[in-house]
Amino acid sequence: MVMTGAGVSAESGIATFRGDDDSIWSRFSPHELATESAFVQHPERVWSWYQWRRRQIAQATPNAAHLALARLEQCVPSMTLVTQNVDGLHQAAGTQNLIELHGNIMRSKCHMTHKPIDPSDWCPDGQYPEGKPPASPHHPKGLARPDVVWFGEALDSITLDRAVASSLDCEVFFSIGTSAVVEPAASLATMARQQGACIVEINPQHTPLSMLADYLFHNPAGQILPLLVEHLEHPH
Numbered sequence: 001m002v003m004t005g006a007g008v009s010a011e012s013g014i015a016t017f018r019g020d021d022d023s024i025w026s027r028f029s030p031h032e033l034a035t036e037s038a039f040v041q042h043p044e045r046v047w048s049w050y051q052w053r054r055r056q057i058a059q060a061t062p063n064a065a066h067l068a069l070a071r072l073e074q075c076v077p078s079m080t081l082v083t084q085n086v087d088g089l090h091q092a093a094g095t096q097n098l099i100e101l102h103g104n105i106m107r108s109k110c111h112m113t114h115k116p117i118d119p120s121d122w123c124p125d126g127q128y129p130e131g132k133p134p135a136s137p138h139h140p141k142g143l144a145r146p147d148v149v150w151f152g153e154a155l156d157s158i159t160l161d162r163a164v165a166s167s168l169d170c171e172v173f174f175s176i177g178t179s180a181v182v183e184p185a186a187s188l189a190t191m192a193r194q195q196g197a198c199i200v201e202i203n204p205q206h207t208p209l210s211m212l213a214d215y216l217f218h219n220p221a222g223q224i225l226p227l228l229v230e231h232l233e234h235p236h
Ligand code: BV8
Pocket: 004, 005, 006, 007, 008, 010, 011, 016, 017, 018, 019, 023, 034, 084, 085, 086, 102, 148, 149, 150, 151, 152, 153, 154, 155, 176, 177, 178, 179, 180, 181, 182, 183, 184, 202, 203, 204, 205, 207, 219, 220, 221, 222
């Protein structure tokens, strides 16, 4: 099983949430932006922040870490990749067996009914205009919001159950590019460890998981993952 966080997309030029000085959260408090109450109080501010992120992501391409993980899945067909990221770069790299724990920023839904809203309603001709979120076609008071899990919102129960099942079943658990603080994602590693999985962490910085890991690689994911996969593809 592989769990990834924002650090895997850092080498695609997408700012992480913590852990470096130009990260998104260093300029904002998570609760200013990624919560339902923030959206209800300041829809234009929250919507514009997401449109700014969408513009970044639309120009981003998968990096060596994403591509190596797609190759790893070819070598190990039983692999499940669980990501906290909402940028869609694992799919773009070719990963098939993917669980998006926190949704996907390139989808929008009605903030009242949670029904999906077609991209043509909120990103006309592929642009991501900032400003007021478009009205929802599903509810007279509905607005378009990103289809991601905000702080204080429950994860989709089926999605979470699939990720838990993978944690309880895996022999090796890779934690890559995550600060291992956001719950319930962070608990998946401890569940895996409790059932005896070997824990491998790839992160230039220490995290709360580091003391539990059997193997630590303090390297950028884009540097070390291709080497690991190369070794698996061509064991010496
Ligand atoms: C819920 C989508 C309940 C939005 C995100 C227990 C204790 C305390 C708090 C809580 C708790 N349980 C729940 C909470 C509250 C909260 C939480 O966990 N808070 C944290 C801050 C403590 N959790 C929730 O609210 C969750 N919901 O529990 O609901 C509930 C139940 C029933 C009914 C109602 C409610 C929902 C959490 C989901 C929030 N949404 N994203 C968006 O993206 O806008 S989370 C957000 O953080 C992103 O998804 C991000 O991926 C995620 C985690 O961060 P990381 O991925 O780890 O990224 P980060 O920047 O932190 O770290 C990057 C790492 O990469 C760094 O360590 C860095 O060193 C490393 N790195 C950098 N470069 C590289 C690298 N590594 C490798 N290579 C590199 N090149």
